[in-house]
Amino acid sequence: MDRGRRRGGMIPLLALHALSEYWRLDRKPPVTAGLIAANTLIYLRPGYLDRILPTLNEVWFNPHLILKHKDLKRFILSAFYHIGDSHLVYNMLSLLWKGIQLESSMGSVEYTSMIATLVGMSQGITLLLAKSLLLFNYERAYYNEYAVGFSGVLFAMKVVLYSQSDNYTYVHGIMVPSRYAAWAELILIQMFVPGVSFLGHLGGILAGLLYLQLRSSYSGPHPFTRIIRGLTSILRWPLQSLLGMFRFTRRRIYGGGTVGGSRPRHISGVWRCQACTFDNSDWLSVCEMCGTHRDGGLSTIDALSLSNDLTLDELRQRRVQSGFSKLPCILFQLVMKVGHKLLSSSLKSFFWGTGTSEGIPRVSCLTDPIKKCPVCSKAVEPGNKNRRLNTSLLIRVPRQSGNCNILIDAGKFFYHSALKWFPTYGIRTIDAVIITHSHADAIGGLDDLRDWTNNVQPNVPIYTAERDFEVMKKTHYYLVDTSSIIPGAAVSDLQFNIIHEKPFIVNDLQFTPLPVWHGRNYRSLGFRFGKICYISDVSEIPEETYPLLEDCELLIMDALRPDRSSSTHFGLPKALEEVRKIQPKRTLFTGMMHLMDHDTVNEGLIKLKETEGLDVQLSYDGLCVPVNL
Ligand SMILES: [Zn+2]
Ligand SMILES: [Zn+2]
Ligand SMILES: [Zn+2]
Ligand SMILES: [Zn+2]
Known part of the structure; x- marks a missing residue:
């Protein structure tokens, strides 16, 4: 030696x-x-x-x-x-x-x-x-x-x-x-x-x-x-x-x-190289470590390929060739990076559910004696991306005092999504629930919050529009007016906060309501936080909402079926039309029914990247997307 x-x-x-x-x-x-x-x-x-x-x-x-x-x-x-x-x-x-x-x-x-x-x-x-x-x-x-x-x-x-x-x-x-x-x-x-x-x-x-x-x-x-x-x-x-x-905890792949995922994780001020995973400063457009372009292409200086598996001499040679032989710079980058990470960390969005109201697979498709539904039969397999529960998004905001978890919608299948994803992602508290509208697939799970208010935390703040609160007074009367409860009964302790069609703050994070039509004369809310816009139930976007969608990095939007729209939801053609109009950097569709096969539809969508430069894909239950605010 x-x-x-x-x-x-x-x-x-x-x-x-x-x-x-x-x-x-x-x-x-x-x-x-x-x-x-x-x-x-x-x-x-x-x-x-x-x-x-x-x-x-x-x-x-x-x-x-x-x-x-x-x-x-x-x-x-x-x-x-x-x-x-x-x-x-x-x-x-x-x-x-x-x-x-x-x-x-x-x-x-x-x-x-x-x-x-x-x-x-x-x-x-x-x-x-x-x-x-x-x-x-x-x-x-x-x-x-x-x-x-x-x-x-x-x-x-x-x-x-x-x-x-x-x-x-x-x-x-x-x-x-x-x-x-x-x-x-x-x-x-x-x-x-x-x-x-x-x-x-x-x-x-x-x-x-x-x-x-x-x-x-x-x-x-x-x-x-x-x-x-x-x-x-x-x-x-x-x-x-x-x-x-x-x-130490055990987790499973779901x-x-x-x-x-091969998408670079974004931490503001830093971008992760797609070739060698080195985190570079935003100042650089070419990877400090291997010369790959920020967008994934090769740098012109360093036309040779590199990988994270190269040895000392190969890397050294390459860096000398490409003029990147700057060890002090790398050290500086690292120190800056550590400092940066101590000050900020990444916010994550988890797709708790991405399916339409009835859930996928449909029971009727599985019991059909004549026709075999291709999507529902695949969706039966655990881990299959066609398996979809009611649309819901969990936003995990890192805080000095621990993560803060904000949920958008708790629908009929909330318990099942929570059962699967809370343990998987090591999430415990629900620091707020924001409601898009008062259909069962958005509020049907409010009763299940009792497990949290009885065993995890004193109460759960709910943010809802007045009209939806009026509905909840009927559907969940015992949660709204607690005087009707028999003393000692352990129902959810929910604190209702009425929101209007203007920005509101939840745990230091600003949410801007995005009012949309969800069927004729029925309002639903999308929400914007940072540069992320979430619209799970929409049949038409009113003209006054478009300005709120400008400069959007990630659009999460309703797309019910591949062929046409329904009276209450966008179909894929209409949804794509909206994407072209809104021009977000990236789009993930949600709220898909059983006519949308994950792989087939995504194969079609990926082609739009080459032809039109559109970055659009279907989301799936359990998907986690790190985001910049
Ligand atoms: Zn690199
Ligand atoms: Zn619906
Ligand atoms: Zn089916
Ligand atoms: Zn709805």
Whole structure:
């Protein structure tokens, strides 16, 4: 081991970055943090570890040596060794980004077993590939390749992460479906960067695919999960105290879109590079780290491809070539970024429900003896994006004192959405409910708020228009006029606040009502907060509302069916017409009925991006969108 060289100079940057990422998270994924710490310690080799850890020369991944000596140490440990500061730091930044998403969505136990499996499988497949190349008289990969590093596993993680994504992502300037991003990256890196371990990366991708295959053919928890559960129950006490520090929780993948979502997360003042996930200052239009353009295209200076899996020398070379060799600048960026994150953090919108009033699947479609409804039959599958409950949005606003959760509408299926998404996203309180209108799919769940007012918080403030309050006086008379309640009965304690058609403040966040028609002579309200406009029930937008929709970044709008509008809701053609008129940066449709197949409609909509530059997609239950205010 080359101990003479000064190493670790870039580690503080890694630490800063990891800390700032973790700072923002409600739940801190402990295993990802542990993996990064372990890799870093192995690399730094402090005195006590130096004595017990094998040297780099003893762990290079070389197929010939591994098979000849049945060398398990080489086989496993080579994934955890790195050859230079940048090699380590770039791999760990990539691990940080992928690990946080995967661990948060699948839970720490399942995640641990997945990582263990992926390490074994990616190394194993690489070995098999090298061995089988011998059959074609290709000996170099078998005898002469020496590789270390976590990038094989990172390729596998990428495959898993993007497997459920319907999004498109840019790989070095080329738009590809996210699920093929790893392949595109593999090929592009190989074309432009000689010397990287093609087999190692390919092995990683195949391991990811094999893992997904095994997971889907085997329902129930991962086989390793049971072993790990057994181990954790033995080690309960020390583990619990450790995990307690990170508020350890299990979560599951539902819907999964943002779990592999490839959209850059926006923090104001910073944009996240789509290629290498580095957070750049808004001042820059080209990624400081890899030269990719802010909009995802290649920079003209750096026409060569880059990835988060490149090694020290490749990255250094590239940065010298493109004139980005500015370590002090990167340090400055990081310090600025940490400072910025301490001062602000991102607001998130969660789509609690995206379906029409009756919910999808329809019971009648499932019991129809003659006709099979294609959408409802798909919607039965758990996690399918056609499964939709009543339209509702939860806005999570980060505050110094903890997150503040504002719900728009609590309809008939509120309990079912809440049951699914509150635990998944680690949300507990409901700090306010804002009502769009008084149909059952918007207020039918008010009674279920009793669980919160009895067990979580003293009361729930409701913000509603006068006309809807009048309706609630009848439909929910016992919640409005509590004198009718038998003493001791534990109904919801709701505090009604009447809103008018002008801006109002809820927990320091300003909401502007967007009055619209929802059927003839029936008013419904949309709401604007920051540059986000939410209009879930609309058949016509009155002229005076358009000015309130100007300069909109994200429009969330009603689109009931693909062919035509109904008397109370926009159909897709009308909704698109409105999008062209309002010109938001991005649109997500909601309130879809069973004639809207998620994948089919989205495939059609994605084409509008090329032809008209419209960024429009259907939303789905459980989708989480980080937003700028
Ligand atoms: Zn970048
Ligand atoms: Zn409706
Ligand atoms: Zn149906
Ligand atoms: Zn309605």
